[in-house]
Amino acid sequence: MGANAAENTNLRLKAVLDVLTEGVWSGEKLNAGVVLGEAIARVPLNDHERELLSGGIPRGHKALTTASAKLVKAGWLIKGRSGWTITEDGQRATVAFADPATFTAALDAGTPVPADTPLPAAPAGHSAPKAAPHGAEKAVKAVEKVAEKVADTAAKLVEEAVAPVAKAVRKRKAAEQAAPAEVTPTEAAVEQPAEVAVAGDFNVLLGAPANWAPQYDESQMQLDEADQLWKLAADLPAGAYSFKIAINRSWDENYGRFGAFDGANHEVHHRGGPLVIRYDHRTRDIVAE
Secondary structure (H helix, E strand, C coil): CCCCHHHHHHHHHHHHHHHHHHHHHHCCCCCHHHHHHHHHHHCCCCCCCCCECCCCCEHHHHHHHHHHHHHHHCCCEEEECCEEEECHHHHHHHHHCCCHHHHHHHHHHCCCCCCCCCCCCCCCCCCCCCCCCCHHHHHHHHHHHHHHHHHHHHHHHHHHHHHHHHHHHHHHHHHHHHCCCCCCCCCCCCCCCCCEEEEECCHHHHCCCCCCCCCCHHHECEEECCCCEEEEEEEECCEEEEEEEEECCCCCCEECHHHCECCCCEEEEECCEEEEEEEECCCCEEEEC
């Protein structure tokens, strides 16, 4: 453990690369939550870092999540909705800058990994990592793979979310044709905000740089004009999640449990897999299923 919180965060950043490198050896795809959790397990939080910030997230966890952007900037890490991917330079960085002090200095100074640095050798029982394309070509391939998986998952979730609405519309039209009812004025469209975000402790799993941050694109919901509900579909690992609804990329207007302004966090205990969150601006409340 380091002498202070800043040193601890840097040790955990190195642990993030170590965990992802081990994932390459085992062929296991790791999501952000698993990677961050393992890094913190290897470099435990001290008393100060365990203090909970607004929203119930530990101070040290938030610091690590924010600092992980340094690994992306260095070209050592690629963040995607389906997980985090370490680059070849990231793997080599664990060899070139094996000492924690050297690693921190290189990361802060933007020191490139020496070109002749070998990939880390897999221990007994693991296959050596396969060679991957270099530079921009490798990054593009990784992003394309992530995007393809996200598109497939999103299409399935959107189809599942829209199907009940389409069925209800067809049923209503059939009833109207069979027995025309008295004509009543159409309910006026709801006055909707420009943007609505789900801001909580799983935003990094959606690809955002940090949790509890309503300003990022990855946290934004989409308005369904058919039922006037804002929706966000995600594929999340099993666990307990907390979040709030934030309006127009800011905490100035936010809604918690039971639609209360600046109220208690929404909580959902998820069994793992697809999750759809629906927000109704008329009631300021949500449904998650």
